[in-house]
Amino acid sequence: MSTDPSVDLAALTALLDGRYAEVRDLVRTNLVKYASVLEEAETLDRAAFRERVRDLVVEMAATGQTGMGFPEQYGGGGDIGASLAAFETLAFGDLSVLVKVGVQFGLFGGAILQLGTEPHHAAYLPDLITGRLMGCFAMTETGHGSNVQALGTVATYDAEAGEFVITTTEPDANKDYIGNAAAHAELAVVFAQLEVAGERHGVHAFVVPIRTGAGPGAGKPAPGVSIEDDGLKMGLNGVDNGRLWFDHVRVPREALLNRFADVSEDGTYSSDIDNPDRRFFTMLGTLVQGRVCVGGAGINASKVALAVAIRYALRRRQFEATSQDQEELLLDYGQHQRRLLPLLAHTYALHFAQEVVAGECHRVFSGEVDGDPDEQKQRRELESRAAGTKALGTWHATRTIQECREACGGAGYLAENRFTALKADTDVFTTFEGDNTVLLQLVAKGLLTDYASEFEELDQLGMVRYVAGLAVETVVERTSAHNLLERVRDLLPGGDEWDQEAGLFDSAYQQAMLQFREEHMLGGVARRLKRGIDEGVNPGEVFSLVQDHVIHAARAHVERLVLDAFVDKVDAMEDGDNKVVLGMLLDLHALSVIEADRAWFMEHGRLTASRSKAISREVNALCRRLRPLAGDLVDAFGVPPEMLRSAELLGLSDRTGSPRTA
């Protein structure tokens, strides 16, 4: 690499856009067409902005953009991967629009599609795909967010009338934070404890009309339904979140979304899945696309922030440094490179990791695994990967947007420069579609139980007992440092000293480091769980004591998956400058991930002090080498300039230093 590589921008964008370049371009076109919504978010009052967002979602629906994941026979596009790509790309624009699309087509539409059967599809899909029929997804309650199995809404079957009676049974059992509920939804998919003939069967979903009257948004609450607005939120105020109470609301027997369970007219409950926990998690599992979508949205929102901050750092000068005649560009400061460029590298890494999980999602939901002997395991692995990528992608968004705002100084605080909306709107991404901490626990559970068939039946305590009950060899040995070292020894030079001898820029070394960490941590968690139970400690207390290790292990696992995805991507590229550049980004990503946890590696004998310091030096050096390419690397994301706004900050304004108003 004697000459500096340059970026082939078009080819890099094509690489990032991947299989769904056309779909992404359709969304880009729509975003530009409706770019005014970014300003309307600031100028319209809340009620008017909600209407504007609704109208815009309906208009976008007419272009086919939002219905790609639905079957063609009902007016959809029949391509789940396209649907995920379209949603992700929408995150370049106003995020109320994004979330409204997610609520209507992902959550509401997705529940009808995945949990319902043909009559439900025929009755609702054609109208919901066009947006004529608006609905909401009423799962979360004030008292129960993460622990959905403990919901307090009850649906009792009245065999005489052939109806379900839906009731909010206790304080805090009202539905809460429900998007589309406060103003626009005619229907709700309501999750409630099903009770038939005095017996509880766990949480099921029902289609419940919550507003009367045909005109969307024009209706009043249906009899027995109370609706309250959630009020002002930190962001996403173009989405009408609300609370719902049900006071003996009657719906026909056919309102049960009966793909996984049914109640006969005479009140006989039946399901192909006997275990109620597994039944519930199977239902939830079908809704995994929501998590895939939110993760992708977080990653793409990060791209917008980086595009603004890096482009600004390439024109803003402050303080004399290398020259006495001219102030220094911000991005020529070592510290500024350190702030932004590793985040840029992580964004590329997460983009490719998201491509993998979206691809898996497409494969699983397009029927490609149906009937495979390990179909269930594949589904569970997808759920785990979606949960993990969502957690890392959304935390990455929070961190990146904050860093980019600060890197733009006071200018970053002005609303027109995008960070205001990005920060406020993405904030809840770390919480909704699953709290990130809870999601990482789910990831750990899958790893610790090796996605055993019991997996879905296990709550936290069950998981503790399950792992503690395993023979030592099954978990602890599987993840022992010894075995792992044997495995990596063959891949890397240096034999037992692989971690000292291998080159820092060898991907196999970087992968081995993350794999060692993951397996060592998992083994440690398993050992701790076993020891706690063996010592007679209450399983809940054992869990609490080990919880930070559980989460760290899950995070280590997902970081390994992200790195693997990036390595695979670069390996598959044709030789050329772009491959060289992405290789540098890959090194920066991998080494700064290792650097961030270098204390752990030193504590566990996998990094000497001097090698640890060398890694920090190389991170700095990589930042310096990538700095001339940084502009191209954010341009390659293909965020339409209209989505960046920031005219003055980016020097796109035609102002020449005089006020706009006299």
Added chain:
Amino acid sequence: MSTDPSVDLAALTALLDGRYAEVRDLVRTNLVKYASVLEEAETLDRAAFRERVRDLVVEMAATGQTGMGFPEQYGGGGDIGASLAAFETLAFGDLSVLVKVGVQFGLFGGAILQLGTEPHHAAYLPDLITGRLMGCFAMTETGHGSNVQALGTVATYDAEAGEFVITTTEPDANKDYIGNAAAHAELAVVFAQLEVAGERHGVHAFVVPIRTGAGPGAGKPAPGVSIEDDGLKMGLNGVDNGRLWFDHVRVPREALLNRFADVSEDGTYSSDIDNPDRRFFTMLGTLVQGRVCVGGAGINASKVALAVAIRYALRRRQFEATSQDQEELLLDYGQHQRRLLPLLAHTYALHFAQEVVAGECHRVFSGEVDGDPDEQKQRRELESRAAGTKALGTWHATRTIQECREACGGAGYLAENRFTALKADTDVFTTFEGDNTVLLQLVAKGLLTDYASEFEELDQLGMVRYVAGLAVETVVERTSAHNLLERVRDLLPGGDEWDQEAGLFDSAYQQAMLQFREEHMLGGVARRLKRGIDEGVNPGEVFSLVQDHVIHAARAHVERLVLDAFVDKVDAMEDGDNKVVLGMLLDLHALSVIEADRAWFMEHGRLTASRSKAISREVNALCRRLRPLAGDLVDAFGVPPEMLRSAELLGLSDRTGSPRTA
């Protein structure tokens, strides 16, 4: 400690409130009286909210709360420490009110007081203290924020007319982000390059009327002045930030705030300070109170977030854990303790560090150091300490508020639960009154030059050359590990093995660790600077290459000061449960600071792998021990319940699960 200690709440609040308990209580009373402003921030439109905030500031001024730092002869309180305490406490409430107070009384009033002389005081202070006269502080320009010395506004003296002519000379030289400028200020203190008889004398401050007409806010822009609204911001929308352009605006000779320099009628420039850089930094130095205030505000805003999140975690249950009958309280989860309790400990530490810097500020600005042989050094040390505490306090606020929001899940996203405003309003704290990164560079400069008298004349490049030019023994040796080890050896058991032998809970050990780190880092920076220059590298490039070390070293210094302040506080307490409890908090603070940088300590031979792991275990154990005290520890902050809002989240609502509207 066989029995668990309990908190004496009143005594702990008294300890926190310190010398100015009465002042803090006055502010608390005012905050409660005007508590409706927290909702008005959400319900009023921007223009109306600005007026509301202005009115409220004027009403608060009438209670004496905002004028405590001004001399009594003009209607002030004559007590700088009281003024700082009052301002900090105001951060429990709406932060637009806080910042408006800061703009009017701190920046505008402070500039008149500190840079002006008796005629200016007599002319302006009485009316500005009551809020009858509103003003702004016009320093920052679009093109120059951090590098204030390079401002593009020019004030040319016209000897014939005996007037200064103020002009915005180039694009981006307009004043920007100026609080009070868009609507309310009649006067501006304008910072401009002074030019007398063709000679430039550096940046000076001038009183310039920017609006005509007496009625506050009623006036139009004065002739030659153009005003533009900065528009919607991420937060603080009760403050009217704006841009100012000056087109040959004439002000009388007396408009120069002439404490440090003057221009005679015939156009002769004079100043007691010959060096223009030092003159400028002396002027800036008088304005240090602003930084002290912002740091304190960040720390106190963190208390509000912690009060909500910890109280919520003590009533919210989710998932079964230790009991099958009842879900687990959030704060009984190990991970939840890890998220919140170290932040609580850091908040206490920063509170006491802020008390020290505020005390120093009071001492220096109450004339107590005037004429001391090292008066200048004391002033420079105060500036450095203020800069460092501001940087750490405001970054702490950003981090703590974010963590607390996430710890409250979806409920944290609703505006009524305070995080919306806390997050949006405090965001700019890391940038205004000095960008945190730039401030830490200032801290490092002071340390590297030992606050030499040349200190203030040195820009980044000058600093590089200065340090590189020192004899090795002056900086490098002063901070050598060898000397440091000798010093700590006497304090701690274990001789040369002090870092292995001392108890983790020994404050002397904790302090020695942070001191070792700081001095080692500073020595490293000095060596790198010297080496770079010796090798003939461009000083700017040397600086850029070393910049991350510079900032890390400064941070290490400030963290050491924070720890020392906490240790001193606890040492001075009378024996009793409160001392035991604060001692535990101190350990949690110190050990989690060491833990966060344990990689560095391992890299530099001051921590073995096993001791590093032991520290993490002790952090967890301390969280567990402090968990039963967490509620009292946030209550002790004395945040009025009205400032927390969050009625439903905290279980203070009288709702019983039914909707507010049918």
